[in-house]
Amino acid sequence: MKLRVLVLGAGFGGLELTSILSEKIGDRLDLTLIDQHDSFYFGFSKLDVMFGRKSPDSVKIPYRSIVKPGVKFCQETITAIDPVKKMVTTKNKTYEADVLVVALGANYDFNATPGLTTHGNEYYSFEGAEKLRGVIPKFKKGNAIVGVCGAPFKCPPAPSEAALMLHDYLIEAGVRDVCTISLIIPFGSPIPPSPDSSKALVKSFEERNIRFIAQRKVSSIDGLKRAAILDDGTEMPFDLFLGIPKHVAPDVVLQSGLAENGWIPVDRANLLTKFSDVYAVGDITSVGTPKAGVFAEGAAKIAAASIIASFEGKENGSPYTGAGSCYIEFGKGQVGRVDVDFFSGPKPFGIHHDASEALTADKEYFGSSRRERWFGLK
Numbered sequence: 001m002k003l004r005v006l007v008l009g010a011g012f013g014g015l016e017l018t019s020i021l022s023e024k025i026g027d028r029l030d031l032t033l034i035d036q037h038d039s040f041y042f043g044f045s046k047l048d049v050m051f052g053r054k055s056p057d058s059v060k061i062p063y064r065s066i067v068k069p070g071v072k073f074c075q076e077t078i079t080a081i082d083p084v085k086k087m088v089t090t091k092n093k094t095y096e097a098d099v100l101v102v103a104l105g106a107n108y109d110f111n112a113t114p115g116l117t118t119h120g121n122e123y124y125s126f127e128g129a130e131k132l133r134g135v136i137p138k139f140k141k142g143n144a145i146v147g148v149c150g151a152p153f154k155c156p157p158a159p160s161e162a163a164l165m166l167h168d169y170l171i172e173a174g175v176r177d178v179c180t181i182s183l184i185i186p187f188g189s190p191i192p193p194s195p196d197s198s199k200a201l202v203k204s205f206e207e208r209n210i211r212f213i214a215q216r217k218v219s220s221i222d223g224l225k226r227a228a229i230l231d232d233g234t235e236m237p238f239d240l241f242l243g244i245p246k247h248v249a250p251d252v253v254l255q256s257g258l259a260e261n262g263w264i265p266v267d268r269a270n271l272l273t274k275f276s277d278v279y280a281v282g283d284i285t286s287v288g289t290p291k292a293g294v295f296a297e298g299a300a301k302i303a304a305a306s307i308i309a310s311f312e313g314k315e316n317g318s319p320y321t322g323a324g325s326c327y328i329e330f331g332k333g334q335v336g337r338v339d340v341d342f343f344s345g346p347k348p349f350g351i352h353h354d355a356s357e358a359l360t361a362d363k364e365y366f367g368s369s370r371r372e373r374w375f376g377l378k
């Protein structure tokens with residue numbers, strides 16, 4: 001008897017879970033991995049794409065490279081999920097399984113911030129990052145804003161990274177002296193669980209004359225005034241606006257009965273939803289970690305162990321600790337790292353590692369090792 005598994009979404013969570021199941025029980029596995037796209041890219045590639053450091057095509061990894069025992073990839077758009085019957089409908093057909101894993105990530109609600117895409121820009125979607133390749137080079141003078149429009153948002157360091165990378169870009173273009181950069185974040189510090197990483201970032205902002213505005217978010221963009229309107233009514237005129245849009249669960253999840261208060265609640269012990277044999281991992285959940293690839297991957301490991309234990313009639317292993325390491329681009333080719341643990345202690349805590357060239361190499365390895373593990377590509 002083969003275990004029939006449907007993995008919805010081939011991002012960080014779906015790819016890691018698929019790889020583990022194939023590695024451990026590939027000969028007894030009948031797994032279908034479904035994604036609407038034909039290729040994967042790391043979230044951080046969007047920063048490289050928007051600043052013209054890498055071409056859009058060079059950061060895409062095609063799903064057709066996945067050749068793993070017991071695994072089939074299907075490029076299809078999922079239109080309905082029935083968690084009771086464990087049935088999934090796509091634009092092409094209907095699938096049934098013994099185990100369902102929802103790893104559909106977070107989408108963006110651009111309309112929640114009026115004017116964002118008509119008068120400003122966002123870099124969280126691939127298309128938005130691609131569009132900015134033509135916009136950023138035209139910014140030669142005036143005010144730039146990197147602004148968060150809602151929380152939670154993916155990769156909490158990414159707004160700080162964009163501000164620091166924009167600084168480098170403008171220095172290289174020889175126009176930094178005639179430009180201002182402001183960063184607007186709805187938290188008290190850039191990375192709340194790690195006071196040391198936050199301190200290092202704030203110091204970098206001060207050294208580079210980047211204005212850091214904490215505890216505020218952007219409510220709308222006024223096209224006539226070319227100004228960002230903050231949630232306390234403050235108007236900030238801009239010549240370049242780089243936004244982080246409000247995040248939402250994909251519609252297909254909201255319509256499935258799996259979500260509560262916008263995201264899927266899961267049991268931290270095994271990543272099971274309230275429906276039997278239906279798991280959820282990554283950004284789509286409200287498990288309590290930030291929306292980041294490393295946490296999606298960590299959750300996928302626990303869910304995979306639980307699926308295997310249950311298939312083999314064994315005891316479940318250790319629960320999800322919510323631990324992971326996030327790399328932070330500090331600019332000037334230097335990368336820092338924060339090792340965060342959300343659930344092991346009484347409160348989340350992070351250990352900061354100063355930016356260095358060694359950590360830049362570490363981040364490179366982070367990408368290349370996943371590329372090899374998930375896609376078999378060197």
Ligand SMILES: Cc1cc2nc3c(=O)[nH]c(=O)nc-3n(C[C@H](O)[C@H](O)[C@H](O)COP(=O)(O)OP(=O)(O)OC[C@H]3O[C@@H](n4cnc5c(N)ncnc54)[C@H](O)[C@@H]3O)c2cc1C
Binds near residue numbers: 014124155327
């Ligand atoms: C600018 C930026 C920088 C980032 N930097 C980092 C970083 O340095 N480190 C880090 O750990 N994280 C980083 N992240 C966050 C990271 O990319 C996400 O948190 C991570 O991808 C979440 O993994 P996931 O598996 O939950 O979802 P995703 O990786 O988003 O995967 C979800 C998949 O579901 C598919 N899907 C959705 N709806 C449907 C549908 N209806 N039908 C079929 N398929 C569907 C999507 O196509 C997608 O492939 C960054 C994000 C951004 C935007």
